[in-house]
Amino acid sequence: MTILQNNSPFGEKLGLLLRNGMSLDDHRNGILARSAESGHYNGIKDLEFKERDPIGYERIFSKVRAGLVNSREVAKKIAASPIVEQEGELCFTLYNVAGDCVATSTGIIIHVGTMGAAIKYMIQNNWEINPGINDGDMFTNNDCQTGNVHPCDIATIVPIFFEGYLQAWVGGVTHVIDTGAVGPGSMSNGQIQRFGDGLQITCRKTGVNDTPLRDWLHESQRNVRTVKYWILDEKTRIAGTHMIREMVQETIADEGVEAWEQFALEVIEDGRRGLVSRIKAMTIPGTIKTVAFVDVPYTHPDVNVPSPFAKIDTIMHAPCVITIKPNATWRLDFEGCSRWGWHTYNANPTAFTSGIWVMMTQSLVPTERINDGARYATEFRLPKGTWTNPDDRRTAHADAWHFLVSSWSSLWRALSRSYFGRGYLEEVNSGNSNPCNWLQGGGINQDGEIHAVNSFETAACGTGACAMKDGLNNAAAIWNPEGDMGDIEIWELAEPLLYLGRMQKTNSGGYGKYRGGNGFETLRMVWGSHDWTMFFMGNGYMNSDWGLMGGYPSATGYRFEAHNTGLIGEDGRIAAGKSIPLGEDLNPDDCEWEKHLGPDAEVKRDKQCITTEAIFENGDLYLNYLRGGPGFGDPLDRTHDNIQEDLNENYILPEYAQKIYGVQYTQDNEGVYTVDSAKTSARQAEMKEERKARSVPVREWMETERAKILDLDASPQVKQMFASSFGLSDPFLNEFKTFWDLPADWNLLESSLGIPMFGSDVTMDISEMPDCKPVIMTEE
């Protein structure tokens, strides 16, 4: 069935938008064909404009780039949400008429691709005819089946016309606090399907003549919890896109239409060449293998989901082979990934392929000239049916970041092997922390309003160690290069949660010659709320980061929450002047905070770092522990001066400094540590001998591990992960069997595990929807 027509009841006709008389779809298909045939964007083999008039070319780029950055900085002041205003979770991007990115602002530049995918979806699905594309229109998209990362990233997309013809598109995106999902908060996890994932808008025309439509305003505002923030976020996006539209129109008027049209194509080929140049300058050709995992522990009673088939423990799995080719292009193949699941951690291909540039701009292409050219120099292969390319239209995506960040971190680690190999030690990063916990919840806030929260303190986790220096403490997150934990005073305005402490998290970074940066922790007390719930979102049973070249992974997460604490009220410990939990949870195994609570306090202190809504009364406590980064190199190579600093700055617990670094020290009356270097060296020599004594040859160990596999001796979640990957990938299964020398007929089927396997056999893809042509930009 099709309802697509080439003539609109409103009078729109194909081919009227572009000066060349082509439809948008034909125009884009021509670019794709010329790119595929030539290996150059749009078949552009010579940068004719740039070479003929480099000043003019750079003048246009500078105007565009400066205009994008400036518009972002101005527009974000409109927002009231600390996620946008404090953390900078917004981005503006300019596209050519085919929806390919020309340039982008700073910020969450994952949306270079996601908004481009939305524009391409409109092009491919004939928005040109219905609902029509006119000067002054606004389109809104947050549909995860149309390229968005997760529903809370709301994009406003505006066409830019000049002298009656479409000349560009501009998109603005903000991360809103709430989208009206089953669970409150922008990245909630109580839901397991799209139908509980919050409001989803598919490239809807939401404004005409520069005016938002009232039906859109009324409908959207009543479908979310945090209306004030929602309204101001939309005003932010509209203001920014309109500023950029004006800037582009002025640029075209100054430089000429022909110059603009040539620039808007050539700059993307320029971007493609930029990536090729950097690959050749910094990496080593060949193949690099890497892998990432993250835990999805859903059998725990504190995870309440609506459907019984979701109550299973699983592990998400992302192996990757990076092939750096002799022509300095590259291919990233994710053969062997596990299947999508009944949780909110699924991702679509655009989220993956676009998001990767957030990370790459922090190492491989640290340039302002990031655009879709980099994508044209990159082959992505994301097998259909996996967590990052679901073949079912029911999937939820609210916290797609749970695994996206982990899988990207492994890519950074992998590329670092290449940087290290040829001497660019300053670019090496052992990987980043899994940026979590995501403190979320909702109810009635201190102002008596319906509210939801998602603390973006996560924007300042520990970074991975470099090959020539330690990682940074509480500094950044892989998904936003502009790390910022936000001001306490602002968070306390936005959330009914008082701070009882905010400290760097001792011992959270991975050990090594260079240690990973520590994360930090904040202890929050619920205050002034009504009917309030909260939940945790992060990794706990697993660590999604490895160390590099002998360094240790960072610490995993844990959960601390306390109810009926006896802190507030007339008889509470605060009124009585007694001690209360403050500062840091130095060694969580010591349970220090519990000593400062009332006798009836109920404490949950465990590794269940994913939970769903739990009731929190005023006076209850919640630990927000932001993770550390992994380490680099053998810990026994760490300088004794650095270990001494670790001890005196509280970066490490003394017990673990002794266990890992072998440090021997004295401590004076004021608590200052002094390392005894001679004794430390002697102990470290002993430790190397102990390593040799306790270890076995790898091939010998492989025999024991092989026996465990043949006995199916592993936890249900480990077996489910392998069975899921085997079911989707014969190459992965065969590689596994070859490595472990398993019998030819060996296999592990999901159906043998005795757990629900909804979605493993019968699925329905978005492409099976009537009149729907999804945008596919990766090999599947």
Add this chain to the structure above:
Amino acid sequence: MTTYTKKQVNDLVAGTLDWDSVHKMLSMPKDAGRYALYMEVLQDAVTYDDKILLAVGPHLNIVESATDGEIIVKCNCGHDFGDYRENWKLGANIYVRDTAEKMDQVYPRLMSPDTTWQVYREYSCPSCGTMLDIEAPTPWYPVMHDFQPDLKTFFEWVELPAPAKI
């Protein structure tokens, strides 16, 4: 084109390079001469005569054997891990932290993985005991063959003569 001295590269490897120089290395276009200087610095730090071709880790290099020209992986202590196209880890020693008690030696109980989900595999040199790599996979996971360089193309990229036996 940005250039650096051998001393600067030496200091970079030693972790003592001043921050202004590090910042310049990060922010400026990469220096094409880095590879050659880096190899000189690494060569100065080892006692063996084999020519270092690439660094695999702070203690591990791909080298051209001084005796027969074969390309092998070698620890700084001289331990030979064999052909560079094979996974050097298969010739290493391993210690697997696969119980809570073993993990207790690394992190507080609440800050370490649950070993029914994830284990740590510590690969060390059988001769000198140096920790060369740590994997953190699920049980059963095949040993990762991290890096397989295309040396022939690499030497074309850096415009230097390639070893005979690649």
